[in-house]
Amino acid sequence: MRQIVLDTETTGLSAEAGDRIIExxxxxxxxxxxxxxxxxxxxxxxxxxxxxxxxxxxxxxEFLRDKPKFGAVADELLEYLQGAELIIHNAAFDVSFLNKELELLGRPPLRTVVDRVTDSLAMAKELFPGKRNSLDALCDRLEVDNSGRTLHGALLDAELLADVYINMTRGQEALLIDVAPTEAAAGIQTRVDLRQFTLPVLLASDQESAAHEEVLLQLDKASGGKTLWRIQTRQDGPVPVA
Structure with a gap:
């Protein structure tokens, strides 16, 4: 998946009130x-x-007086974003401004161009509930060097956010199965015959059985005697505890 980390700077906080994108x-x-x-x-x-x-x-x-208007870069921007996943911090803000700029040009909204939009702020709130999750706070927490950020700037902030995003999602790599590229490309599957192994059966101790029974009694009381474990045991006979 091609991903684009995007940030904007604007004249103010409300696209609907007439504020515009400047960077x-x-x-x-x-x-x-x-x-x-x-x-x-x-x-x-x-x-x-x-x-x-x-x-x-x-x-x-004054700096912006001789810069191009949004309409002059719109085609290049949309071609660049085509089919990508956008990663934006507080995505609703930037997307609202981009959609307003597109609307002023008579263009369809951003969702018709990109594959999807991922809000890195929402991700951070799930990963670090109850903590500050501004870009600066995440840079400090994830050890991303933001010493050059004295003012907000769209490209610098996008570069910092890219590092932050990679760090926030690094744990996902542990979920991937490490398969040799040549084997994966050839569709080779490694099979293991489990019949060659003798698997030990670990029986529950008296203390564990008593604790298990206590939990079942509590479930019986809460469910009015409809505990699935009890029903399954009556139908199939005793269920071994391994």
Whole structure:
């Protein structure tokens, strides 16, 4: 799966209220590896940034005056994003701005172009419940160097988020079966004849049996005598405890 880590900077907080995108940064991942095929645009939003937004990104209105408008880069952006999974921190914010820009051009929304959108903020909240999960906080927690981040910048933030995402999902690699590439390509399956092994049967101790019975009694009481273990035992005979 081709993945694009994306971030934007904007003139303010509400696309519906007329705020616009001033910067887009994209970082490409293939097989969880940085490819270097990144994209970056500064854009003329045709309006000034709010004072609070200026304090966040530090991109002056004067700097953006001669930059291209969103419509001038839209085709290149959409071609770049085509079929990819987008990874965005607080995705609803960036997607709302991108959709508004596309709407102003009479284009369909982003979901018609990309495969799906993954919200890394939602992922972080599941992994680290009750903790701060801003990009800076995640960089500190996952030991991603963000010392160069004094102000928000779309490309820098996308690069940092790519490292954060790779670190957050690193545990998934342990779920993959390590198969030699040549065997996998040839469809070779290794079979083991279990008949050659004598598997020991471990019986429950008296203490374990008593604890098991106590749990069953509690389930009987809670279910009105409908504990599945009891019903199955009556139908099939005693169930061995291994």
């Amino acid at each position: 887009i940064g994209c970082v490409e991942l293939m097989a969880r590896k940085l490819t270097g095929n990144n994209k970056h645009w500064y854009l003329n939003p045709e309006r000034d940034s709010h004072e609070d937004a200026l304090k966040v990104h530090g991109i002056s209105n």
